[in-house]
Amino acid sequence: xxxxxxxxxxxxxxxxxxxxxxxxxxxxxxxxxxxxxxxxxxxxxxxxxxxxxxxxxxxxxxxxxxxxxxxxxxxxxxxxxxxxxxxxxxxxxxxxxxxxxxxxxxxxxxxxxxxxxxxxxxxxxxxxxxxxxxxxxxxxxxxxxxxxxxxxxxxxxxxxxxxxxxxxxxxxxxxxxxxxxxxxxxxxxxxxxxxxxxxxxxxxxxxxxxxxxxxxxxxxxxxxxxxxxxxxxxxxxxxxxxxxxxxxxxxxxxxxxxxxxxxxxxxxxxxxxxxxxxxxxxxxxxxxxxxxxxxxxxxxxxxxxxxxxxxxxxxxxxxxxxxxxxxxxxxxxxxxxxxxxxxxx
Amino acid sequence: xxxxxxxxxxxxxxxxxxxxxxxxxxxxxxxxxxxxxxxxxxxxxxxxxxxxxxxxxxxxxxxxxxxxxxxxxxxxxxxxxxxxxxxxxxxxxxxxxxxxxxxxxxxxxxxxxxxxxxxxxxxxxxxxxxxxxxxxxxxxxxxxxxxxxxxxxxxxxxxxxxxxxxxxxxxxxxxxxxxxxxxxxxxxxxxxxxxxxxxxxxxxxxxxxxxxxxxxxxxxxxxxxxxxxxxxxxxxxxxxxxxxxxxxxxxxxxxxxxxxxxxxxxxxxxxxxxxxxxxxxxxxxxxxxxxxxxxxxxxxxxxxxxxxxxxxxxxxxxxxxxxxxxxxxxxxxxxxxxxxxxxxx
DNA sequence: CTGAAAGCGCTTACAG
DNA sequence: CTGAAAGCGCTTACAG
Numbered sequence: 001x002x003x004x005x006x007x008x009x010x011x012x013x014x015x016x017x018x019x020x021x022x023x024x025x026x027x028x029x030x031x032x033x034x035x036x037x038x039x040x041x042x043x044x045x046x047x048x049x050x051x052x053x054x055x056x057x058x059x060x061x062x063x064x065x066x067x068x069x070x071x072x073x074x075x076x077x078x079x080x081x082x083x084x085x086x087x088x089x090x091x092x093x094x095x096x097x098x099x100x101x102x103x104x105x106x107x108x109x110x111x112x113x114x115x116x117x118x119x120x121x122x123x124x125x126x127x128x129x130x131x132x133x134x135x136x137x138x139x140x141x142x143x144x145x146x147x148x149x150x151x152x153x154x155x156x157x158x159x160x161x162x163x164x165x166x167x168x169x170x171x172x173x174x175x176x177x178x179x180x181x182x183x184x185x186x187x188x189x190x191x192x193x194x195x196x197x198x199x200x201x202x203x204x205x206x207x208x209x210x211x212x213x214x215x216x217x218x219x220x221x222x223x224x225x226x227x228x229x230x231x232x233x234x235x236x237x238x239x240x241x242x243x244x245x246x247x248x249x250x251x252x253x254x255x256x257x258x259x260x261x262x263x264x265x266x267x268x269x270x271x272x273x274x275x276x277x278x279x280x281x282x283x284x285x286x287x288x289x290x291x292x293x294x295x296x297x298x299x300x301x302x303x304x305x306x307x308x309x310x311x312x313x314x315x316x317x318x319x320x321x322x323x324x325x326x327x328x329x330x331x332x333x334x335x336x337x338x339x340x341x342x343x344x345x
Numbered sequence: 346x347x348x349x350x351x352x353x354x355x356x357x358x359x360x361x362x363x364x365x366x367x368x369x370x371x372x373x374x375x376x377x378x379x380x381x382x383x384x385x386x387x388x389x390x391x392x393x394x395x396x397x398x399x400x401x402x403x404x405x406x407x408x409x410x411x412x413x414x415x416x417x418x419x420x421x422x423x424x425x426x427x428x429x430x431x432x433x434x435x436x437x438x439x440x441x442x443x444x445x446x447x448x449x450x451x452x453x454x455x456x457x458x459x460x461x462x463x464x465x466x467x468x469x470x471x472x473x474x475x476x477x478x479x480x481x482x483x484x485x486x487x488x489x490x491x492x493x494x495x496x497x498x499x500x501x502x503x504x505x506x507x508x509x510x511x512x513x514x515x516x517x518x519x520x521x522x523x524x525x526x527x528x529x530x531x532x533x534x535x536x537x538x539x540x541x542x543x544x545x546x547x548x549x550x551x552x553x554x555x556x557x558x559x560x561x562x563x564x565x566x567x568x569x570x571x572x573x574x575x576x577x578x579x580x581x582x583x584x585x586x587x588x589x590x591x592x593x594x595x596x597x598x599x600x601x602x603x604x605x606x607x608x609x610x611x612x613x614x615x616x617x618x619x620x621x622x623x624x625x626x627x628x629x630x631x632x633x634x635x636x637x638x639x640x641x642x643x644x645x646x647x648x649x650x651x652x653x654x655x656x657x658x659x660x661x662x663x664x665x666x667x668x669x670x671x672x673x674x675x676x677x678x679x680x681x682x683x684x685x686x687x688x689x690x
Numbered sequence: 691c692t693g694a695a696a697g698c699g700c701t702t703a704c705a706g
Numbered sequence: 707c708t709g710a711a712a713g714c715g716c717t718t719a720c721a722g
Contacts, residue, residue, distance in 0.1 A: 024693045059469035060405035061715035064698045080434035089425035104449040124404035369709045406699035409714045
């Protein structure tokens with residue numbers, strides 16, 4: 001039987017191991033850490049007992065002494081979201097490689113109560129530092145600033161201008177916008193609309209700016225990165241008789257939602273309307289027609305964020321740590337093309 | 346400036362608050378916990394200082410005394426996977442509602458080193474209990490059994506027969522298979538193939554058994570729940586001239602991969618081949634044709650797992666805790682239909 | 691090569 | 707209404 005019948009099994013303590021081995025806790029401690037020579041015979045005996053008992057030192061007590069938990073945190077708006085899942089994956093990989101544990105926490109789109117809880121994990125020294133990923137916007141960051149004063153914090157995905165001394169990791173969003181814009185412009189389009197992500201995010205602002213290098217007057221509507229918002233925003237455009245032959249999605253999901261809505265309106269993609277996404281999610285190459293998009297390496301954002309954080313942690317400072325901007329890549333597939341003649345137009 | 350310039354800021358201690366307030370730590374402690382009356386004047390003064398200093402009690406020290414961290418863990422094979430992301434989301438919601446913190450950890454498909462790390466988080470009392478989600482199979486579970494002996498563990502998504510005393514939460518997988526099987530059988534199909542998930546998982550076994558109630562001789566191939574494996578397995582079937590008019594996917598992704606491969610072979614869905622998935626992911630209703638599938642409430646699996654765990658934790662035992670089996674639902678869309686006449690057949 | 695003891699930052703009987 | 711002190715389970719100077 002399991003926990004059912006032995007609910008209050010106390011874990012073994014180092015003292016108990018010491019008693020069983022007939023030595024002091026000092027010697028047990030040093031046997032485990034290897035920080036001081038121990039008689040091989042004694043060491044062997046102790047190790048055997050540790051194995052036999054299944055003894056594991058208490059993490060809290062250990063931390064109380066060393067001041068380090070070798071755990072870092074990752075705060076994301078919603079862990080069930082594909083995008084943040086990829087970031088988490090990358091951060092975990094890197095943390096693992098550097099022998100740190102990673103604790104992932106959802107802020108449920110920046111719910112202040114939740115955020116506070118995670119910030120407190122740093123404050124209470126449960127974790128040594130935090131990778132923070134913004135949800136809707138990066139303005140009301142007073143709490144984060146406070147935490148960053150005394151503890152290492154790295155921003156993943158979104159930089160904050162005001163907090164320029166906090167290292168951050170992001171993709172070349174502006175360049176991504178430019179690539180998409182140039183591509184669509186070359187195809188001969190002149191009337192484009194942008195259905196972007198949250199307006200408060202730097203990434204959104206930058207992507208829009210990049211696109212507008214080629215479509216200076218492009219209408220910008222903001223959604224929430226979900227498929228439904230792409231669908232709805234295109235619906236609004238159509239309902240208002242806005243003329244356009246190209247749509248830039250804030251991400252792939254919004255682009256896919258847009259395609260769905262366009263089709264329902266009897267418009268063909270790409271013959272009548274060109275659609276371009278951002279991210280290059282797995283499904284982008286599977287849908288028909290396959291989605292033209294700007295690929296960013298989201299896992300790498302996670303990896304680099306964790307790396308910067310842990311490096312700063314070990315160095316004791318972010319002095320000399322520089323932020324990371326990751327390259328993006330245009331992936332031309334089938335949702336973009338030159339305008340085809342349409343009898344109805 | 347931030348962490349850059351003040352790397353070694355020590356956090357405030359309760360003693361410092363006590364000194365500043367001219368009281369003992371005892372009084373500060375009781376002011377915070379409310380476990381003993383404190384002079385209102387004094388209490389106010391202390392609270393002000395706590396606010397002013399931004400004091401937060403050390404989590405490790407606290408735990409050392411109380412024996413409780415009010416943190417639970419969730420071990421999943423891969424957090425970047427949609428499915429486990431949903432489970433994590435649900436578990437986090439519930440933990441939050443019950444005032445617990447949730448720590449999510451990827452085992453990277455049951456990498457023993459990683460698993461050990463997370464099991465140790467329970468052993469070292471960093472977390473009070475663990476929700477465990479299996480990756481490929483549920484057989485080599487010796488480590489998990491050991492942990493479950495002394496600490497509360499709940500299995501999400503997969504039960505283990507041998508470990509029947511560990512509570513688990515899962516969907517009605519057998520019933521889901523039956524629903525899908527009955528539906529396709531009613532459409533008049535007689536030759537079906539099953540491209541299932543990992544063979545070592547109970548969920549896979551049960552779904553297959555359900556389908557086979559209606560297609561007793563259906564061929565079963567096993568994949569890994571990824572789109573590519575659905576694509577590849579259908580490729581194998583076609584290359585071997587296996588005759589079938591219906592495909593059951595181990596999940597939606599495999600079904601979508603299957604559809605892609607069928608199309609490339611010139612087969613129409615559903616006119617030539619009916620395809621049914623499992624899960625009902627968001628994209629299922631967006632692809633063309635929209636996917637017929639069995640919907641399961643994955644977030645609910647996460648919610649219930651966390652609930653069972655925390656209830657057991659507070660009760661000090663799983664005595665009387667019963668496992669949870671969540672209902673599923675057939676969602677008929679456009680990838681399933683009666684066989685259409687085909688000149689080539 | 692080894693141990694007694696101080697101390698990390700809290701909580702909580704015990705005493706007043 | 708309040709405080710001195712023991713103790714949670716470790717690590718690490720200090721002493722031998």
